[in-house]
Amino acid sequence: MKQYTQPFRPFVIHWERLKADLPNRRVPQIRNLGRGARNEYLAPWVAVCHALHTRFAGSPIQFFVVCYSFFVGSPKLRKTEVRVTVCISAVQHLRRLRGGSQSHLLRASEGVSYVTKFQNNPQHIRVLANEMLASRLGLALGLPMPHVEVIEVSDWLIAHTPDLRIQLAGMEMPCQSGKQLASLFIGSESSGLTLDYLPRELLKGVRNLGDFARVLVLDKWTCNADGRQAIFSRKTPRSRRYDATFIDQGYCFNAGEWTFPDSPLRGAYANSCVYESVMGWEAFEPALSRAEEMDAVAIWQCAAGIPEEWYEGDRTGLERLLKTLYDRRGIIRKLISELRESTRNPFPNWRTSPTSVDLSAVTQDEAVEIR
Ligand SMILES: Nc1ncnc2c1ncn2[C@@H]1O[C@H](COP(=O)(O)OP(=O)(O)OP(=O)(O)O)[C@@H](O)[C@H]1O
Numbered sequence: 001m002k003q004y005t006q007p008f009r010p011f012v013i014h015w016e017r018l019k020a021d022l023p024n025r026r027v028p029q030i031r032n033l034g035r036g037a038r039n040e041y042l043a044p045w046v047a048v049c050h051a052l053h054t055r056f057a058g059s060p061i062q063f064f065v066v067c068y069s070f071f072v073g074s075p076k077l078r079k080t081e082v083r084v085t086v087c088i089s090a091v092q093h094l095r096r097l098r099g100g101s102q103s104h105l106l107r108a109s110e111g112v113s114y115v116t117k118f119q120n121n122p123q124h125i126r127v128l129a130n131e132m133l134a135s136r137l138g139l140a141l142g143l144p145m146p147h148v149e150v151i152e153v154s155d156w157l158i159a160h161t162p163d164l165r166i167q168l169a170g171m172e173m174p175c176q177s178g179k180q181l182a183s184l185f186i187g188s189e190s191s192g193l194t195l196d197y198l199p200r201e202l203l204k205g206v207r208n209l210g211d212f213a214r215v216l217v218l219d220k221w222t223c224n225a226d227g228r229q230a231i232f233s234r235k236t237p238r239s240r241r242y243d244a245t246f247i248d249q250g251y252c253f254n255a256g257e258w259t260f261p262d263s264p265l266r267g268a269y270a271n272s273c274v275y276e277s278v279m280g281w282e283a284f285e286p287a288l289s290r291a292e293e294m295d296a297v298a299i300w301q302c303a304a305g306i307p308e309e310w311y312e313g314d315r316t317g318l319e320r321l322l323k324t325l326y327d328r329r330g331i332i333r334k335l336i337s338e339l340r341e342s343t344r345n346p347f348p349n350w351r352t353s354p355t356s357v358d359l360s361a362v363t364q365d366e367a368v369e370i371r
């Protein structure tokens with residue numbers, strides 16, 4: 001099938017890199033007049049600002065730069081102005097991918113490929129918001145997850161790509177244009193070095209097997225209503241061992257519901273052999289402590305930049321979701337314990353800590369004294 005590519009838009013890319021690098025997003029609200037005229041004008045200025053900000057971190061100069069960014073360099077949005085789209089653009093369709101959300105592999109303007117989930121996917125529009133928020137939380141916990149971005153898919157690309165269609169109940173409809181969810185493609189596009197499943201023997205040899213316990217922290221915290229999903233990649237066909245990367249956070253927060261119906265087995269990986277090395281709470285570190293200690297600002301930062309249309313403009317719902325996440329930090333251990341005590345017995349090698357053994361052995365009177 002003929003492949004169409006969209007005209008290259010270097011300007012947006014340049015912006016994307018700059019914005020990504022800017023610390024704490026303390027930048028002037030950049031607008032553009034028409035198509036990027038003002039971008040061009042402000043881009044070097046922001047670069048200088050960024051350099052100063054980084055070079056003089058913690059000094060009065062940094063304070064000045066931040067103040068200037070907020071109060072002087074922040075032009076008001078005029079009637080004729082539109083916001084700059086701070087996102088990458090899709091330029092080429094590569095192929096369809098398997099799965100319920102009917103994602104597609106697209107090449108972006110910077111030459112990198114992204115697994116793209118569309119707003120009109122058959123699962124739910126909020127799957128996009130979930131994927132972005134939960135992936136960022138996961139990355140903040142130090143978990144191996146693909147970086148997620150907002151990708152702009154143009155009407156032009158959809159109109160010129162017969163494959164960019166969603167199939168639903170025997171009908172076909174074009175994928176929606178506009179802002180879609182892009183997750184960085186792991187591995188090479190064609191060589192088959194990335195797999196969805198590994199047999200038990202190979203699975204036990206996965207280089208970062210310990211991350212399966214750590215990702216449970218995220219799945220319990222966010223009430224992932226799906227089983228944990230991972231892909232396994234190796235660098236060359238000769239490499240024997242695989243690295244796991246955790247994908248598909250779309251059903252965190254109970255998919256489109258944004259509720260937390262906790263249940264012991266939810267969010268666990270299908271094959272319990274990945275948990276064989278779990279002997280105690282230390283197996284979940286540092287992710288567990290990071291989640292428990294994550295402050296409200298850090299949680300909010302993970303939600304920054306999620307397009308409003310991905311959660312149907314329900315800002316109150318988003319606020320409630322983030323507040324609940326903040327509150328749920330304190331019950332992650334309890335949720336993991338419920339899985340541990342379930343009939344599935346996922347952690348057969350768990351050793352009871354010496355302290356709790358001692359405590360269970362003492363009489364009730366002694367226990368009162370200890371308290
Ligand atoms: N970041 C990625 N890098 C490489 N491959 C990926 C990535 N994300 C997804 N895939 C591939 O795309 C497939 C579908 O992805 P994903 O599971 O996120 O979508 P889904 O529609 O929710 O699928 P399902 O309904 O089967 O869970 C995966 O099985 C995997 O093979």
Ligand SMILES: [Mg+2]
Pocket residue numbers: 099229248
């Ligand atoms: Mg999936």
